[in-house]
Each structure stands twice: as structure tokens, then as C-alpha cells.
Amino acid sequence: AQSVAQPEDQVNVAEGNPLTVKCTYSVSGNPYLFWYVQYPNRGLQFLLKYITGDNLVKGSYGFEAEFNKSQTSFHLKKPSALVSDSALYFCAVRDRNYGQNFVFGPGTRLSVLP
Amino acid sequence: EAQVTQNPRYLITVTGKKLTVTCSQNMNHEYMSWYRQDPGLGLRQIYYSMNVEVTDKGDVPEGYKVSRKEKRNFPLILESPSPNQTSLYFCASSLYSGQGYNEQFFGPGTRLTVL
Numbered sequence: 001a002q003s004v005a006q007p008e009d010q011v012n013v014a015e016g017n018p019l020t021v022k023c024t025y026s027v028s029g030n031p032y033l034f035w036y037v038q039y040p041n042r043g044l045q046f047l048l049k050y051i052t053g054d055n056l057v058k059g060s061y062g063f064e065a066e067f068n069k070s071q072t073s074f075h076l077k078k079p080s081a082l083v084s085d086s087a088l089y090f091c092a093v094r095d096r097n098y099g100q101n102f103v104f105g106p107g108t109r110l111s112v113l114p
Numbered sequence: 115e116a117q118v119t120q121n122p123r124y125l126i127t128v129t130g131k132k133l134t135v136t137c138s139q140n141m142n143h144e145y146m147s148w149y150r151q152d153p154g155l156g157l158r159q160i161y162y163s164m165n166v167e168v169t170d171k172g173d174v175p176e177g178y179k180v181s182r183k184e185k186r187n188f189p190l191i192l193e194s195p196s197p198n199q200t201s202l203y204f205c206a207s208s209l210y211s212g213q214g215y216n217e218q219f220f221g222p223g224t225r226l227t228v229l
Binding site: 004006009036043045046049051090092094099100101102103104105106 | 118154157220
């Protein structure tokens, strides 16, 4: 069975500082990994994904994520946080060897303080 | 404009009264899916469809039905809603290339309250 953990319910960071939102996953096969962002009263928006190849993935709005197979992690990062990055962030996984369903983590609320 | 639309956006109903939440996409996507979002639980997949007349259960299908008679539409049906189905529902769609790694486009959400 697939599962995703986001160990922090809330992450607070000062504007201009680097940010990290953590994600770990569990799949029986090889994963496809995704990050989505949800702004208040909106649907989710895609940020980036890992399929294969380079472990460092770059995405929208200056975000990037690093796939670490040995630690089964896919942490989201940004070198310099903006107040406008404040939102709810979801990590998601699909096991490429098992079905076509997706599993999302519980979400991490990011607050960037001015 | 490429988009996923859901209707209604807000719905308050009573236990046992059948309802349908519609979902439509204009991007000619093969894959469509329904999720519910609950605090602390994130998004949980209810049903998904890889193409017309092809549907499958997600992690929480109990109490829900879906159909995919046309490529653009994927309605979610609650035959006999119960209060534990009070939630925020999202429809999503994506291309399906056989690999399943395409990003999903999400609708704006439907907030359902069952009294």
C-alpha cells in the first residue's frame, strides 16, 4: 500500500529565508512524486513532479524538490521565501507498479512572516 | 480557458436525499478523479476514471458512485448522503499516457454539508 507522511502540520519561516517542507513516502514499487499548493478557497495547483532521472526537480514559482530514494523522501525547498508563498502544501505519490490511484499527504501549512 | 468546473460550489442537504455533484473539463483529458478533503487527513481519492466507461475505486469509495459516459464529464453521486460525508470535494483531470505521471488539474471545490 502507498502512503505519504508530512511530519509538520505547520512551518513558519521569515520572508527572505530558505524554506523546507518535508515529505516522506512508502510504496512497494517505484514512485511518481508530486507537490501541489492550495491557496485559501482555491483548488490545488501543481508545483512540480519527479518521474525519473535527476534527483533535483525544479518547478513553478522558484520551488524545487529533492528526491532521495534511500530516505524515501521528497522535500520541497525554496531558497528565499515570499509572504505570498503562504499556503497549504500537499505531497502526493503514485506507485508506478500498482494501479492508477494517487495518495496525498495530510498537508503542511506554510506561513511566511514579513 | 482550460479549466475544470464543478457544480454546485456549495450544498447543504439532509441525510438520505440523493444528490449529484457535476464535474466537467475542457482539456480532452482521459484521466478524471474525485477527492475529498478533510482537516488533518489531506485529500483522499474516492474514485477515478482512466477513460470513458472505465472507472475504479480509490481509497474511500463507500457511499459514492460515479459514471463516465462522456470524456469531459465525471459526476459524483451520493445515493443516500450521511453526515460523515460532509466534506470539501475536488474533481481533477489529467492526460493519461499509460504511465500515469501527468499532473492533475483541480476544480474549485464543492463544499457539502449533510445535516
